[in-house]
Amino acid sequence: MADLGRLNQLPVLYSTPQGIYLGGGDHGEILLPNRYVPRGTQIDDVLEVFIYRDSEDRLVATTERPLVMVGESAPLRVVSVNRNVGAFLDWGLPKDLLLPFRQQAEQVFVGDTVIAHVMVDAKTDRIIATTKINKHLNKAQPIGFKPGQQVALVILGETPLGYNAIVEGTHQGLLYHSNVGATLEVGQKLKGFVTAIRPGGKLDLSLDARGYQRVAPLTDQILQALQAKGGQLSFDDDSSPEAIRQNFDCSKKAFKQALGALFRQRRIRFTNPGIAAVDIRESTGQEWRPEE
Template identity: 90%
Template sequence: MADLGRLNQLPVLYSTPQGIYLGGGDHGEILLPNRYVPRGTQIDDVLEVFIYRDSEDRLIATTEKPLVMVGESAPLKVVSVNRNVGAFLDWGLPKDLLLPFRQQAEPVYPGDTVIAHAMVDEKTDRIIATTKLNKHLNKPKPVGFKAGQPVALVILAETPLGYNAIVEGTHQGLLYHSNVGARLEIGQKLKGFISAVLPGGKLDLTLDAKGYKRVAPLTEQILTAMQENGGSLSFDDDSSPEVIRQNFDCSKKAFKQALGALFRQRRIRFTNPGIAYVDIRENTGQEWRPGE
């Protein structure tokens, strides 16, 4: 059976001038318009498609992926407001996503970006959005998350302790101020990590991997950036956390640890300001090895 608002694996039944029809189980046959049909598609092929309702309320398939699926939360831009029904959000598909007035935590206006959760309205069987997030993100203990796991984050709100963030579009976690270093914006998308799964299922988050897992990839990133910039960079220990986050997607603490590792390996020197690449082989005539 096709699952409304999510990705589905559906078989190709037959072709028409308008497109191909897919087997939707209890939902019957579902049209995949020609513009979405992959080249070389044959009868009985199985395609991955997203199922939603078109402007005439018919089920329709697309091979495009929306910015949010049912059961997920994401930042979406308000396209327009209809005083009779609510706001419409851009979720990456031809038909905008309805945010009914009754589902708005506070009024929204065209041009706003809101954190919205996609769900199926039980009364109409249509996909709608809500900005009343608590009951959707405060779920039972999350399954499958573990310490050190990389995750996609969306900043939800600032609190006295740090920032509440949406984890993988489905759960909520906390980024402590001590693990951030730079001010974050509501709706900002970041790469992060699970630092701890606490009793009761609460998630503690960090923007950097721990220990060597954090430093080793970052040192290679810094070296690559230096090579692409002619052997030097204008960034060093005195660079601001905001500049470091923007250019290297890491905290200032992690950046300083990576610079320290490169300096101890004699692969960089500090030029005050900035850093420059050091090729030990040119100085010694021997192949360089870490720790030598």
């Protein structure tokens, strides 16, 4: 049976001038319009398609992928408002996604970007959005997550401890202020790492990998930046967290650890302000080897 609002693997049944029809199980035959039919498609082929409803409420398939699917949450832009039904969001498909008035945590306006959760309305069997996020996030103990795993994050809002974030579109996690080092915006998308899994389905998060997994790639990045800038950079221990995050995509704590590692290896020197590259072979007359 085809799953509304998600990706499906469906068989090709037959072709018509409008497109090809796919087997949708209990949903019957579902049209894949010609503009989405992959070249060379044959009867009995199995295609991966997204199933939703067109402007006339008929089930239709597409090989395009929306920005978010049923059961997921993501930042979406408000493109129009109808005073009779609600707002419409751009989710990457020709037909915009309805955000009914009753599902708005607060009033939205054209041009706003809102954190929306996508679901199937039980009464109408239509795909709709809601900005009442918390009650729709998965609160079961996370399965498939592990400490150190890189994950996609969307910032929900700030708390006294840090920033709440949606993890991989389904679960909630917390980025502690000590692991951020810069101001984040609601709706901001970024990569992070799971640091701990807590009872109740919540995750502790960080914007940086831990230990050498974090420092080693960052030292390489700093050396590459030095090379690109002729051996000198204006960044050092005193640079602002915001500038470090913007230029190196890491926290100030991680940046300082990487600078310390490079300094101990005698790869850089501090120029106050900034840093400069050091050629170890010139300064020692020996082939340089990294510290054990």
